Structures are given as C-alpha cells and as structure tokens.
Amino acid sequence: MGIERRSNAGARPGPGVGPAGTATMRAAVQHRYGPPSGLECSDVERPLPGPGDVLVQVGAASVHPGDYFVMTGEPYVARLAFGLRRPRHGIPGRDLAGVVAAVGSDVTAFGIGDKVFGWNTAGALAEYACVPADNLVSVPADVSVTDAAATPTSGMTALQALRDIAKVRPGQAVLVTGASGGVGSFAVQIAKAFGAEVTGVCSTGNIDLVRSLGADHVVDYTRTDFTHTEKRYDVILDNVEAQPLAAVRRVLTPTGTLIPNSGHGSRWLGPIGRIVRARVLSGFTRQQLKPFLSLGKRQDLLALTDLLTTGQVTPVIACTFPLHEAADALRHVGAGHTRGKVVITI
Template identity: 75%
Template structure:
C-alpha cells in the first residue's frame, strides 16, 4: 500500500466531528450552477451508508467534461437530470478511488480497509463518498489511486463504444480522433487489446504519446486532414467534432461504423443536434452511424481492472490538483486540451 493509501486508511479511523458531534468532511461544494468560481471548499456532514451502500474514504477523484457540464448547467438539457434550478447534489465529481471506511448491513463482498474504485452519482470531490456497492470493484494492485480514479467514466465509454457498439474484431482498422484525450487515450489501448489496427488523430505535441499507447499510425491534424488521405476505416470513434459528419463518413468503409462521441451545439441542447442527425442519417445508408450513451456497469469496471492488471491499459495522467484547487482543475478540463486525465488528490 502506498503512502496515499495509508493516509486514506488512517483517516477513515479518525473521523472529524462538528460542533454537535456530527461527523464532517471537507468537500468542494456549489450552491448554484455557474463557472468554476461557484465552487467553495466547505465542511459538510459526512454521508452515512444505507443497507446496500459503502462509505469510501476518497484518495483521488478524476474530473472530465461531463463534470463541467453538470457544474455549469449548460447545455440546459443536463438540468432535466441534475436539477432544474440548482444541482440536486451540491458536490461535483463522479469517478474516484479510495479505501472502504464502512459498509451497510447488506454488503458482504467488501470490508473496511479494502481498496476500491468506481463511480458515484452524489459527488466525489470530497473526503468521503457514499455509493451503492454495485458501483465499486477492488482496485488493481498494480495501479496507484490516481490511476484507478482516472478509469471509470472515460474507460467505460471507450470500452462500450468499441466492444458493444462497434464490435471491434482482430484485423479491423479503427480510427480514433482526440486520441490523446480522456476517452481517446483509453480507446487506443482498448482497440489494440482487441487486435485492431489503430490510427490515432491528435496534435503535434501529442504524436509521441499516442504512439506510445500502441497506435499503429498517428495523424497530426495540424498538418494532415484524415478525411482527405484516401484511407478508409472499419470503425471511427469521433471524440472531436473537427469535421462535418459527411466528411467523416467519406473515410468509413461502405459497411463501417461511425460513433460520434462529441458535438458542440448550443446552450440548450449541446451535442444532441449532431447525435440526432447521425441517428437520422443511419436509416439511409449501409454505414452504421451509432451515437450512444455509456452506462456505468460493474462488470465493465471489472473488465477494465483486468486490463489494467494485465498491463494492456495504463491511464494517462495529465495533471493532479489538491481538493482546494478543484475549480482550477475544471477550468483546465474545460479548455479542451488535456492529455489523458485530470485528477484531484486528497
């Protein structure tokens, strides 16, 4: 167990208490939607696990563009899920890794002291997170907490896109745009693990990174337009809305699969317009245009843990920030140029 894990385990045994003896924790909290400046570092009540829940002392929590959308409440469509006038949960964040501090009476698979990683719908940018046991799996022993925390949402998205939607098979050609980003860096490695011939698209400064992840070919978009090279691909995972759908479809094989995982859109619907357009077009072509929404599944997290343990997938960590600098972390993510993942350490 590394020093961070020892600290997390020790802190779980010595809870801080408020004026009335109520256990508290430090957290990044927002009272309303807005830019990163709405986040405040506060002492709040520590959650208590229900029958099927696990209380985890958070060692690290990653942030991604989805967290930024939820924090700002834009596109406004997210408010239908997370709260119309203000966030339903005042603590942002979804992905994390840590040490089990307590379990509910119905939890038998995990015990205090176990190192786990997973996701929460009630916020993870805090010293503790209370989550259903089904959202957690044991952390890979060869990964740090920072690395484990980087995995859940981005890697599950890449896994489900390539395995479940595209059914990537050995020998197929796969192109991944945004190959150095959060989803893209996992997608390159997962596609290689599936036996595909992988082409990654990224900027000049990330060419060597993407090549180191296992990409067979790397396209520098600052000098080369992949839609005009004449090469076609069986699968395209488009994490960057850099070209119109029509242009991307031109480099897809006649029966290939395009997964649009991006889109700018406006303040109301965000990427939904591009996704709906792809869905409509799919009814008029042999090509498969398959927008999708990834779902957190425990079994997929176990699959990723196995890939990490086998050394087939290694999270790329761009930067780490302390909890008090969570606003800076989200500003950096919003700029759209991360190399892999951004992680908050506690």
C-alpha cells in the same frame, strides 16, 4: 504516464467533528450552476451509508468534461436530470478510488480497509463519499489510487463504444480522434487489445504519447486533414467532431461504423440535434452512424480491471490537483484539449 504533479501544500486538515457532534469532512461544494469560480472547499457533514452503500474514504477522484457540463448547467436539457434551478447534488464528481471506511447492512462484497474504485452519481470531490456497492470493484494490486480513479467513466465509454457499439474485431482499421484525451487514450489502448490496426489523430505535441499507447499510425491534425487521406476505416470513434459528418463518412468503409462522441452541441439541447440527424441518416446508408450514451456497468469496470492488471491499458494522467484546488481542475478540463485525465488527490 504522469506529466505534471501539483503539491498538496496548503491543504486543509482532515475530517473533524461539527458543533452538534456530527462528523464532518472537507468537500468541494457547489450551490448554483456556473463557472468553476463558484466552487468552494467547505466543511460539510460526512455522509452515512445506506443498507446497500459503501462509505469510501476517497484517495483520489478524476474529473472529465461531463463534470464540467453538470457544474455549468449547460446544455440546459441536462438540468432535467441534475436539478432545474440549482444542482441537486451539492458536491460534484463521479469517479473515485479509495479505502472502505464503513459498509451498509446489506453489503457483503467489501470490508473495512479494502481498496476500491468506481463511480457515483455525484459526491466524489470530498474526503468521504457514499457509493452503491454495485458501482465499486477492488483496486488491482499493482494499480495506484490515482490510476484507478482515472479509469471508470472514460474507460467504460471507450470500452462500450468499441466492444458493444462498433464490435471491433482483430484486423479491422480503427481511427480515434482526440487520441490523446481522456476517452481517446483509453480507446487507442483498448482497440489495440482487441487486435485492431489503430490510427490516432492528435496535435503535434501529443504524437509521441499516442504512439506510446500503441497506435500503429498517428495523424497530426495541424498538418493533415484525415478526411482528405486515402485510408479507409472500419470504425471511427470521433471524440472531437471537428469535421462535418459528410467529410468523416468519406473515409469510412461502405459498411463501417462511425461513433460521434464529443458531447458538445447547442446551449439548450447539447448534442441531441446531431445525434438525431445521425440516427436518421443511418436509415439511408449501409454505413452505421451510432452516437450512444455510455452507462456505468460493474461488469465493464471488471473488464477494465483485467486490462489494467495485464498492462494492456494504463491511464494517462495529465495533472493532479489537491482538493482545495478543485475549481482549477475543472477549469483545466473545461478549457479543452486536456491530455489524458485530470485527477484530484484527497
């Protein structure tokens, strides 16, 4: 489902040897919080795997809104996890796919040359990355490195929201806002795989795409406000949160589940205030309002691998960028309304 491809013309040479004999690599490096313009492509020391780590020669890495928030350091509360004054990890990026270049002494699940994909705390936007072995699984035979890199965070978020939080069952009516986006495009396909009747909300230009993902119904938000329709939904995964909470609840069944999932909010606390309000309100209604924090889990990545292998899920790739244009990739994500996933090829 590729839409645009960017060439690697002008890319810098591969990893070499530094002046002290240490192996080096190219990486997108961030020295301070701020806009994408502060990201630079530099030669840095190649990491060495610890006992439980795998050194991955990265073939592709995807970026998403969370990477943009970490880069800018906003909301400020996020700095408690990523560094108060400057980023604790100088190389951004979580999701990656590539080939095993070396393994730590305790790793037995993978060998050199294996194709793997998964997630990391940071460091994906580089030619090599050290990743805990438990955060990786094998790339299915018929899945490209680009599609594999696009899957982990967005795919796990959609899977956990629908399977674990909403507990979607066959025949239920599920509405997904931002249905053409990173999480939304996975959510439409996963909800269909679970046997739900799926409605996707998107803009006019993405209607055909959302239908191709398997949506039974598509609402063009530029023409129709879904909160003013007669349809009622058992589950709403709201990846946009453009409508007031009370308005969205009107189209939720009396015992339905609403999952707010935009990640946006105030400059200081981000979505925390909205999450607290939703939790408090849940105590006074039969409707379930369940904002959640997605966590990386290897078993969930294996579940996504099965969906990729059977063709029930296919990542939507909006565009690809070479590593030396990583700043442009993050700028594209930060602008919002990204169609599917943005991937950096390395």
